[in-house]
Amino acid sequence: MNLVLTKNFYTWMRTILLGTSTSISATSTATAGWASGGTVVENMVNILGENQSSFPGSSTYLGKNGTLNFWQSGTWFGTYFCIGDDNTPATEDDYKLSGDYVFNTDYTLNHKAISNPTMVNGKAVLTFNMTFTALTDITIGEIGMFKQIQAASTISDNYLFLFGRVALDTPIQLTAGESATFQVSIEI
Numbered sequence: 001m002n003l004v005l006t007k008n009f010y011t012w013m014r015t016i017l018l019g020t021s022t023s024i025s026a027t028s029t030a031t032a033g034w035a036s037g038g039t040v041v042e043n044m045v046n047i048l049g050e051n052q053s054s055f056p057g058s059s060t061y062l063g064k065n066g067t068l069n070f071w072q073s074g075t076w077f078g079t080y081f082c083i084g085d086d087n088t089p090a091t092e093d094d095y096k097l098s099g100d101y102v103f104n105t106d107y108t109l110n111h112k113a114i115s116n117p118t119m120v121n122g123k124a125v126l127t128f129n130m131t132f133t134a135l136t137d138i139t140i141g142e143i144g145m146f147k148q149i150q151a152a153s154t155i156s157d158n159y160l161f162l163f164g165r166v167a168l169d170t171p172i173q174l175t176a177g178e179s180a181t182f183q184v185s186i187e188i
Contacts, residue, residue, distance in 0.1 A: 001143075001166045001168075001182065001183065001184050001185070002166065002184075002185050002186075002187055003090070003143075003145055003163075003164030003165060003166050003184060003185070003186055004090035004091060004092060004094070004164060004165055004166065005092065005163065005164045005186075005188075006092050006093070006094055006095065006161075006162055006163055006164060006165065007042070007044075007045075007092050007093065008044045008045060008095065008147075008161040008162060008163055009147075009163040009164060010092075011042045011043070011044050012044065012147065012149070012161070012163070014042070044149075044159075044161055045095045045161075046095070046159045046160060046161055047095060047096040047160050047161070047162060049095065049096075052159055079145060079146065079147050079163070080145075080146055081109060081111060081128075081130060081143055081144065081145055081146070081184070082097060082101070082103060082143075082144050082146060083097070083099075083101055083107060083132055083138070083140045083142065083143055083144070084097030084098040084099040084101065084141060084142045084144065085098055085099040085101070085138070085139045085140070085141045085142070085171065086098035086099070086141050086142055086167070087141035087142060087167040087168050087169070087170070087171050088142075088167060089167050090142070090164075090165040090166055090167050094144075094162055094165045095161070095162050096144075096162055097142055097144045097162070097165070098141070098142070099139075099141075101138055104135075105135065105136070106134070106135055106136045106138055107132050107133060107134050107135055107136075107138055107174075108132070108133045108135065109130060109131070109132050109133075110130065110131045110133075111128050111129065111130035111131070112128065112129055112130075113126060113127070113128050114127045114128065114129060114183075115127075120187075123187040123188060124187070124188045125185055125186070125187050126185065126186045127183060127184070127185040127186075128183070128184050128185075129181065129182075129183050130143075130181065130182050130183075130184060131179050131180070131181040131182075132174070132179065132180055132181075132182075133174075133177070133178070133179040134174035134175060134176050134177065134178050134179070135176055136176055137173070137174070137175050137176060138173070138174050139171045139172070139173045139174075140168065140171060140172045140173075140174065140180060141167065141168055141171035141172075142165055142166065142167045142168065143165070143166050143168075143182065143184060144162050144164065144165045145162070145163050145164040145165070145184075145186070146160055146161065146162055146163065147160075147161050147163050148160055148161075149161060164186060166184060
């Protein structure tokens, strides 16, 4: 299964790759990338449906643990996967998952990259095996890849963004104690 990458993902990538910490002018000889925060190239939409147009403060905020290969499960400052119960086809306009499943309350997750990213047909591909184990009765209809981005120096100024989503053809129902394993790829 391949994730459908969202507009949030592409905005983040454009901002990290093209953003500068200084104003480019006729006298600029070099710029420092995303080093002091500032505006994003295009608005990002957090899981509450709110537009976020800037991330003020130090550069580490938008790019904090910026690599997508910094993976954590159900915790801030990383990239991680969650589940929802809707299997409506994924679109680039998705910004949240359905359902109220909570990591370590309703399910646990073990995931691991199969190998380092490789080039396949002109795209970089990173593939993960992941096993979700139900702690309560759940229905898995979708898997989302999330990134936590810090907007300022306090933990309360964090925003959660959906970067990719894949919908299952047929939702899978699990009772407490049952597991389901998936293989999900990211192609860029």
